[in-house]
Amino acid sequence: MAISNATLAGLTRTQLLEMHYMMSLLRRFEEKSAEEYTRGKIGGFMHLYIGQEAVGVGSITNLLPEDRVLSSYREHGHAILKGMEPRVVMAELFGKSTGCSKGKGGSMHMWSNELGVYGGNGIVAAQLPMAAGLAFAAQYQGLNNVTMCFFGDGAVDEGAFHESLNLASLWKLPVVYMCENNQYSMGMAVAKAWAVDSLMPRAAAYNMPGEQVDGMDVIAVYEAALRAVERARNGEGPTLLEIKTYRFRGHSMTDPAYYRTREEEHEWRNTRDPIGIFEKRLQEQGIATQAEFDQNDARATQVAEDAADFAENSPDPAPAELFTGVMVDNSTALSFRRERE
Amino acid sequence: MRTITYRDALREAIREEMLRDERVFILGEDIAGYGGTYAVSKGLFEEFGEKRVRDTPLAEEVITGAAIGAALGGLRPILELMTVNFSLLASDQIINSAAKFHYMFGGQPQIPLVIRMPGGGGAQRGAxxxxxxxxxxxxVPGLKVVTPATPYDVKGMLKSAVRDPNPVLFIEHELLYNIKGDVPDEGVEYTVPLDRGEVKRAGQHITIITFSRMLHVTMQAAEDLAKEGIDAEVIDLRCIRPIDIDLLVDSVKKTNRVVIAEEGWKYYGTGQGLAALIYEFAFDYLDAPIQHVHGADVPMPYSKSLERLAMPNKDAIVKAAKAIVPAVLAHT
Known part of the structure; x- marks a missing residue:
């Protein structure tokens, strides 16, 4: 049944279907990553985005090419949503020379100057101060771009969170702070770590607007992020969004998740899957059909497969890369400068 | 040429770079209205205004991270941390972000950032x-670390640091701000490289390698040694990452003897690193073990008498030099 020009939240049918495709792509991409990890093709720490797709898709849909995204180590999805080719992300996971960071970064370290993908940080909350600085640079240069900074609920416990919100508010910086509250910082439940039960008092403490959002509802995320992005773009300063979500997998690939019950996980997966929720809504409102969802999913699966093939068939970094790029000017890469033998 | 203070030379460099390049701005705690803890930025707020001379909250981690972000966003920040001691609160951003990004992200991001901070003892400021x-x-790979000791060098090196595409830690010393030295007239453009040491006094009997404030102590020691017939060559490293190893090896080939004089602690420090490099690259030219003059291995005591004992001084350098220069050589 093909569908009208019905809209949702001001988004066209084409846009909504694209959002559905991106959610499917992130899901399939991460499933493929997990598979390749267990095959030993991917090393180190790897943190999957499965379950949190509505957060990235709902928010980054609002951004322009010149806007910037900073993130934590759970950032494969953010990079892809900001325009990075899944192939390039997967190649980075494989540590290949065709990866976005030439295989030197890995799962936690995606970057692209052109796309405004500004990392991938392995240090919890490190991106919050840098996001303030990037937003300051835009303000200083009279540019109209917005900086969007993703972090988890664990980052809220760090001093950098508090220092950054204070500075962003004080200087009225065009930044959107997106807390993806997936309810566990590794194994630590939010209720055991926060002295408050929501981020709203914390937004208030730094004199900035805050909203709590259902992170399993991509449209709710979209609408909240839209308000925040517009505020930033209009020079009205920063916003703190607390997006309540749930990761369906462990903290990282090596986490058996003993700190929560299987029942809790099943409950979320079976009744709160953001893709399922979105599909139901699109169908109920007569905007899209199951056949279209299936088509999107097949395409997403294909793209994830292709990304893995590309990564598999890409070359390792050349040995000379080891000492390349420590400094911008490679002459001073070592601890001592020696020109003569 | 004129004679100006280290502080004034620094301020001139900042000001000239701000006039030269709109992207250059300064930020830090109390640098605007107050004029800087050591009065380095005095007058700049009045001249350039709030946009380019930014007071920040007292929060080293975020201001350092924000300076990195500003550099990533196309600006050329000069961040003043009130002292090197407080930089420990910013060390995550310095070591995990600034030093890593260019390499870790495959050569894409550049962080043209200068972090100025004074360190050092001698003013009874305690541990x-x-x-x-x-x-x-x-x-740490990924950083440049420089320690200019004279007004001429501090001005020329700050200009180089601002123009450098890498993060540069610009380490000053609290007791250097008032020292005076020759600096070219204002408007006479010059820079000093960030990877070259300099022979500050040529000599033939022994090489004394030093940096930062200890350069001045070492120059006095060299005068004392001269009176006893020992002709010391004094090398100011100026930068401790990277180390200008060729300059050191050339000097060792000539003198065959080395004293390293630094204010910091003994173990795993710059002095021991230098000694290892010299043993590695110039072992065959050494006629005596390298001598190391350094600060006492204690947290700095407050009491004036104890602090004096903790700081390496001229006499210690003279003694170290005499220990490895045979009397027969001293009068050749």
Whole structure:
């Protein structure tokens, strides 16, 4: 049944279907990553985005090419949503020379100057101060771009969170702070770590607007992020969004998740899957059909497969890369400068 | 040429770079209205205004991270941290972000950032305000660490640091701000490279390698040694990452003897690192073991008498030199 020009939240049918495709792509991409990890093709720490797709898709849909995204180590999805080719992300996971960071970064370290993908940080909350600085640079240069900074609920416990919100508010910086509250910082439940039960008092403490959002509802995320992005773009300063979500997998690939019950996980997966929720809504409102969802999913699966093939068939970094790029000017890469033998 | 203070030379460099390049701005705690803890930025707020001379909250981690972000966003920040001691609160951003990004992200991001911070003891500021921590940062790949000791060098090196595409830790010393030295007239453009040491006094009997404030102590020691017939060559490293190893090896080939004089602690520090490099590259030219003059291995005491004992001084350098220069050589 093909569908009208019905809209949702001001988004066209084409846009909504694209959002559905991106959610499917992130899901399939991460499933493929997990598979390749267990095959030993991917090393180190790897943190999957499965379950949190509505957060990235709902928010980054609002951004322009010149806007910037900073993130934590759970950032494969953010990079892809900001325009990075899944192939390039997967190649980075494989540590290949065709990866976005030439295989030197890995799962936690995606970057692209052109796309405004500004990392991938392995240090919890490190991106919050840098996001303030990037937003300051835009303000200083009279540019109209917005900086969007993703972090988890664990980052809220760090001093950098508090220092950054204070500075962003004080200087009225065009930044959107997106807390993806997936309810566990590794194994630590939010209720055991926060002295408050929501981020709203914390937004208030730094004199900035805050909203709590259902992170399993991509449209709710979209609408909240839209308000925040517009505020930033209009020079009205920063916003703190607390997006309540749930990761369906462990903290990282090596986490058996003993700190929560299987029942809790099943409950979320079976009744709160953001893709399922979105599909139901699109169908109920007569905007899209199951056949279209299936088509999107097949395409997403294909793209994830292709990304893995590309990564598999890409070359390792050349040995000379080891000492390349420590400094911008490679002459001073070592601890001592020696020109003569 | 004129004679101006280290502080004024620094301020001139900042001001000239701000006039030259709109992207250059300064930020830090109390640098605007107050004029800087050591009065380095005095007058700049009045001249350039709030946009380019930014007071920040007292929050080293975020201001350092924000300076990195500003650099990533196309600006050329000069961040003043009140002292090197406080940089420990910013060390995550310095070591995990600034030093890593260019390499870790495959050569894409550039962080043209200067972080100025004074360190050092000698003013009875006690254990938490008297440290030389440059050696900790010099350990880390991805950073440049410089320690200018004269008004001429500090001006020329700050200009180089601002124009450098890498993060540069610019380590000053709290007791250097008032020292005076020759600096070219204002408007006479010059820079000093960030990877070259300099022979500050040529000599033939022994090489004394030093940096930062200890350069001035070493120059006095060299005068004393001269009176006893020992002709010392004094090398100011100026930068401790990277180390200008060729300059050191050339000198050792000539003198065959080395004293290293630094204010910091003994173990795992710049002095021991230098000694290892010299043993590696110039072992065959050494006629005596390298001597190391350094700060006492204690947290800095407050009491004036104890602090004096903790700081390396001229006499210690003279003694170290005499220990390895045979009397027969001293009068040749």
């Amino acid at each position: 938490q305000h008297s440290q030389m921590l440059e050696t900790m940062y010099a350990h």
